[in-house]
Every structure is written in structure tokens, then in C-alpha cells.
Amino acid sequence: MNAPLTHAKPAPLAPFVDALPLPSRLIALEHDGRLTVSIRAGTHRFHRDLPVSSVWGFEGMVPGPTIEAERGRPVTVEWLNELKGPFPVLDTVATEPADADGVPVQCLPGLSGGEPNRHAAGLTGHTVVHLHGGLTPASYDGWAENLFAPGQPAVFDYPMDQRAALLWYHDHVMGTTKLDVYAGLAGLWIVRDERERELELQEGPPFEVPLLIQDRNFDLDEHGRLTGQLVHKTDPEVMEAFPPFTVVNGKVWPVLEVRPATYRFRVLNGSNARTYRLAVLHEGAPERERITQIGTDHGLLRAPVPLPQDGLVVASAERADLLVDFSDLPPGSELTVLNTARAPFDGSPFPVSDAENAADPEGLLPYPQVLRFRVAGEPANSVSIPRKLATDYEAPPAEALAGARRRAIALVEREMGDEPNMLTMRELGPAGDGPLVTVSDGDETTRYRVVAAHFEDATTFFPMLGEYEVWQLINLTGDTHPIHLHLDPFQILSRQPIRYEIPEGGIGGRELAATVTLAREPDDELDHAIDDNERGLKDTIRVNPSEIVEIAVRFNSYSGRYMYHCHILEHEDRDMMRPFVTMAPELMPFMA
Numbered sequence: 001m002n003a004p005l006t007h008a009k010p011a012p013l014a015p016f017v018d019a020l021p022l023p024s025r026l027i028a029l030e031h032d033g034r035l036t037v038s039i040r041a042g043t044h045r046f047h048r049d050l051p052v053s054s055v056w057g058f059e060g061m062v063p064g065p066t067i068e069a070e071r072g073r074p075v076t077v078e079w080l081n082e083l084k085g086p087f088p089v090l091d092t093v094a095t096e097p098a099d100a101d102g103v104p105v106q107c108l109p110g111l112s113g114g115e116p117n118r119h120a121a122g123l124t125g126h127t128v129v130h131l132h133g134g135l136t137p138a139s140y141d142g143w144a145e146n147l148f149a150p151g152q153p154a155v156f157d158y159p160m161d162q163r164a165a166l167l168w169y170h171d172h173v174m175g176t177t178k179l180d181v182y183a184g185l186a187g188l189w190i191v192r193d194e195r196e197r198e199l200e201l202q203e204g205p206p207f208e209v210p211l212l213i214q215d216r217n218f219d220l221d222e223h224g225r226l227t228g229q230l231v232h233k234t235d236p237e238v239m240e241a242f243p244p245f246t247v248v249n250g251k252v253w254p255v256l257e258v259r260p261a262t263y264r265f266r267v268l269n270g271s272n273a274r275t276y277r278l279a280v281l282h283e284g285a286p287e288r289e290r291i292t293q294i295g296t297d298h299g300l301l302r303a304p305v306p307l308p309q310d311g312l313v314v315a316s317a318e319r320a321d322l323l324v325d326f327s328d329l330p331p332g333s334e335l336t337v338l339n340t341a342r343a344p345f346d347g348s349p350f351p352v353s354d355a356e357n358a359a360d361p362e363g364l365l366p367y368p369q370v371l372r373f374r375v376a377g378e379p380a381n382s383v384s385i386p387r388k389l390a391t392d393y394e395a396p397p398a399e400a401l402a403g404a405r406r407r408a409i410a411l412v413e414r415e416m417g418d419e420p421n422m423l424t425m426r427e428l429g430p431a432g433d434g435p436l437v438t439v440s441d442g443d444e445t446t447r448y449r450v451v452a453a454h455f456e457d458a459t460t461f462f463p464m465l466g467e468y469e470v471w472q473l474i475n476l477t478g479d480t481h482p483i484h485l486h487l488d489p490f491q492i493l494s495r496q497p498i499r500y501e502i503p504e505g506g507i508g509g510r511e512l513a514a515t516v517t518l519a520r521e522p523d524d525e526l527d528h529a530i531d532d533n534e535r536g537l538k539d540t541i542r543v544n545p546s547e548i549v550e551i552a553v554r555f556n557s558y559s560g561r562y563m564y565h566c567h568i569l570e571h572e573d574r575d576m577m578r579p580f581v582t583m584a585p586e587l588m589p590f591m592a
């Protein structure tokens with residue numbers, strides 16, 4: 001039985017009735033490393049009781065096929081853009097943030113009085129594909145402005161000279177990534193290698209299961225029935241979409257039958273904006289011991305770690321490689337995965353013991369359900385978890401960091417008058433004339449000024465291949481931002497609380513004035529800790545409110561023009577994205 005969820009309206013769809021779909025597999029070796037993937041319109045049923053939805057998908061499917069590749073075996077993909085209109089998603093801004101009963105409109109299906117955005121309706125299918133987490137030469141990385149039009153061929157080479165990891169490929173068009181990914185343009189990509197095979201980790205069905213988690217909303221007909229038409233809805237106060245229905249591998253609240261055995265789940269949050277904090281409940285009680293995390297964004301951790309006390313937090317684009325041991329459970333046992341994170345996520349804790357009561361429409365979380373496991377069938381061998389996992393990376397050496405180039409980026413929230421606030425970034429450089437940003441640790445004060453504010457501003461980051469850099473991400477907003485760097489992975493060095501003051505008018509179109517102190521606000525309830533599962537090779541890192549995160553990154557693989565950005569797609573589409581150019585050292589003397 002479903003546990004009673006207080007404060008929630010009855011869900012308009014029954015949870016845990018559809019089987020979890022497994023995306024089709026496209027194994028590169030079986031095709032000699034040469035794949036053709038068409039990008040086209042299709043239809044998809046998100047729930048047993050929903051009419052079919054029109055989607056745009058890789059191979060017309062949601063999610064697209066899971067591409068499986070081997071380390072050291074290059075893969076060439078011919079991306080065939082066969083998209084054509086009409087664009088399958090209704091994009092709208094509701095007229096009010098809440099309905100007459102005070103329920104936030106983002107928790108409700110339908111357009112909530114909003115007009116369909118005619119510009120979205122007019123999209124004809126320009127796309128570009130980015131392989132998130134791929135060590136990809138710049139020409140094939142999916143630069144957000146290098147689009148392929150319908151009918152225009154694009155052949156991308158992926159060297160796959162990288163460790164085993166769960167990656168994902170998705171549309172990355174400047175300004176419309178939020179719509180194109182929402183329409184269905186995303187799929188998983190798994191890199192495999194010898195180390196994982198030495199460890200005898202599960203590979204392929206039935207014991208390795210990818211879980212692509214997204215949130216979606218649908219339109220209503222004149223009788224108030226769900227139509228299946230996808231709706232991307234924001235409201236006058238919240239510029240990100242936080243749809244009410246959680247979709248795993250393309251189904252709303254599915255159920256997976258598992259045998260009494262150990263399973264490997266490859267988890268990806270592919271939502272536009274929502275961060276999940278996943279708790280697993282068995283007969284109403286939180287389960288933690290049976291779950292072990294072995295990997296993160298760029299693959300295996302050095303040692304397995306337990307889940308964080310209050311659940312696994314995954315922001316947009318973050319991945320987790322989990323082993324879950326069902327072997328002691330009798331047939332018929334049910335484990336339910338619930339989300340306890342309010343939206344927009346700001347890092348606030350929520351006790352896992354109260355997960356059954358996590359429904360919180362005010363927090364844009366009307367239905368915490370995510371997924372259910374139901375135990376059935378014959379036991380299979382239980383897998384012992386290796387104590388030592390990755391052996392191929394170390395923490396960055398102190399001497400390399402001591403002389404490393406340091407870069408600072410402020411995350412800011414700019415008031416826009418009639419529109420919702422705009423979340424964006426400011427790259428900081430040495431202070432000169434004009435407004436100042438100061439960062440003080442009590443002994444020393446560093447003075448900065450803004451050197452770049454918009455995506456199209458001149459590039460200011462030119463990292464040299466092979467050299468460590470320290471990037472400081474300074475969050476002066478009230479939300480958590482998952483910041484993603486293309487190309488090589490990085491490691492987190494520190495996460496520290498800050499106090500800051502922004503004078504009246506301190507955030508202009510490009511200016512920023514702020515006084516930042518490395519000290520905790522008295523009313524700050526976040527712990528600003530680094531979770532054990534963040535001490536691996538990451539490509540996306542959460543930067544919580546009132547926090548500075550420092551990362552160490554060393555670009556090793558390719559020189560060229562890449563991007564870094566917030567992975568909340570509504571933020572990245574509106575300037576929370578900037579270029580950087582990785583440089584071969586021998587070319588530096590020739591730079592003007």
C-alpha cells in the first residue's frame with residue numbers, strides 16, 4: 001500500500017503501475033565503432049493512463065538508446081538530424097504563481113492561464129549534440145552555437161580515451177536547451193574498462209540498471225483530463241520549470257521487479273532544474289545499509305561510501321553508481337524511492353526519518369514518489385563489494401596547487417523588474433576602476449572587478465594543458481547551482497560558508513559590487529560539508545547558497561574552445577554559461 005502522504009492532493013496518475021523501461025542498448029563494438037543515430041520526432045507513452053505524447057528523441061525515443069563504448073576504442077557517431085516541426089512541447093509562463101486555492105501552479109498540470117509561447121511553437125529542429133562527461137575534441141564537443149539544421153549531416157568522433165563512467169548525450173542549443181532536452185533529446189552513454197571488469201562489477205541486464213530521472217508536466221483538455229502533451233511551465237516568480245511528475249527512463253513513477261540479489265544502478269539526474277534527495281524506504285523505515293555508492297560523475301571512487309545520512313543528493317547532470325543488496329528480502333518485499341528535496345533546491349536539510357511526509361506543494365514537491373522496487377523470483381549470487389575501487393587518481397598535490405593559477409566566478413541573481421530574477425555569472429579579474437568585489441578570509445583581502453558578464457563577452461579563461469588551476473565559485477544567490485565544466489574532470493578542494501553584502505544596485509547588467517567574508521552567517525543552517533561521494537572525479541559540482549566552492553582542474557586532453565555553465569537548463573540558456581579556451585603551452589608565445 002502507498003503510505004499516506006500528508007499535504008498532498010491525490011495524484012492524477014496511479015504510482016507504481018508501469019514497469020521501469022530499460023532503454024535499448026547500442027553497443028559500439030558490435031558496429032565496429034561506427035554508429036548512426038537519427039534525431040527525430042516520435043511518440044511516447046509516459047504512463048499507462050496517459051495518451052501518447054509527441055516527443056523529439058534520439059531514434060525518436062525517450063530516453064534515446066544507451067550507447068555503450070570501451071575505453072580506448074573510438075566511436076564515430078553520425079548524428080542525422082531528421083527533426084521537423086511542430087515542436088512537441090507547449091512552453092508557457094503561467095499568469096499567477098498559485099491557483100485560487102493557493103496551490104503553486106507548477107504543481108498542477110495544464111497551462112494555468114499562460115499563453116503558449118509562439119516562438120517555441122515555431123522551432124523547426126536546429127540541434128547540436130554534447131556528450132556530457134566526454135573527453136571530446138572541441139570540434140565535436142557540441143559548441144552551443146554550432147548547430148546542425150534538419151537535413152544537415154554531423155559526424156562526430158569520440159576518442160573514448162577515458163576511464164569507465166556513465167556519461168550522457170543531449171541537445172545543447174544556445175537558448176533552447178531547456179526546451180529540446182525537455183522534448184526528449186537525451187540518452188545515456190556508458191564507457192567500460194578493464195578496471196571495472198577486474199572488480200567484476202555488474203555489466204548489462206539484468207543486474208546493471210540505468211536510472212535516468214527527470215520531471216515532466218502535461219496539458220489538460222477542456223474536461224480537465226491529462227492529454228499527454230508535454231508542458232514546460234514556469235511562473236511569474238520562478239524562472240525554472242519544476243514539473244510535478246517524476247519520470248524514470250521515460251515512465252511516471254515506475255516499478256522494477258528485482259530478484260533477491262545485488263543490483264548496480266547507474267543514476268543520472270537529467271531534469272532541467274530539479275535537484276533530488278533520494279531516500280529509500282522499506283515498510284516505512286529508511287534503508288541505508290543496503291546501499292553503497294561506488295562511483296560518481298567520472299567513474300569509480302577510490303573506495304565505496306555509504307549514502308549520506310539524509311539521502312543521495314543529485315543535482316541536474318550529477319551521476320551516482322550504486323550497488324543495492326536485495327538478497328535478504330523475501331519475495332513480495334517492496335522498497336520505495338522518495339524525493340525529499342524542495343524546489344528550487346537551496347541545500348536545506350530534510351530528515352530521512354520523515355521522508356513519507358516529504359510532499360510539500362509550497363516547495364514545488366507535490367508528489368515525492370520516484371520509483372519502487374518489488375522483490376520477486378529466484379535468489380542470485382550476492383556480490384561482495386570490493387574495498388578498493390579506483391587506483392588511477394590521487395588528490396591534487398599541494399605543491400602543484402600552491403603555484404596554480406586561480407580564477408574566481410561569482411554566481412549572482414539579477415533583478416529584472418517585470419520578469420523573474422535572472423540567475424547568472426560574473427567572471428572576476430584583478431581590481432581596477434569601478435565597482436569592487438572583495439573576498440576576505442580575515443587576514444587577507446582579495447580585490448576583484450568583473451571582467452566578463454555574458455556568454456558573448458570576450459574569453460578571459462585560457463587554461464594551459466597539463467597545469468592545475470583552482471577555480472573559486474562564489475555563490476551570492478539563494479539557490480544551489482550545479483556548475484559543470486566541459487572536458488576534463490575536476491576534484492573539489494573545499495566548501496566554505498560565506499557572509500556577503502551587496503550594496504543597493506550592486507548587481508547591474510554587467511557590474512557587481514559585493515563584500516564577501518569567509519565566515520558563517522548566524523542563521524545559516526547548511527553544514528557546507530563535502531560529502532564522501534563528492535571526493536571523486538566530478539564534472540558537475542553543487543554550489544549552495546552563501547558558499548564558496550574551490551575546485552582543482554587540470555585540462556589534459558584537448559586544446560580548443562569549450563564551455564562551463566550552470567546545469568540548471570533555464571539558467572544556462574540565459575547567460576549562466578561562459579567559454580574557456582584550453583591552450584597548448586607551445587602556442588602561448590604566439591597569443592596576441
Ligand SMILES: [Cu+2]
Pocket residue numbers: 423480481482566567568571572576
Ligand atoms: Cu544555476
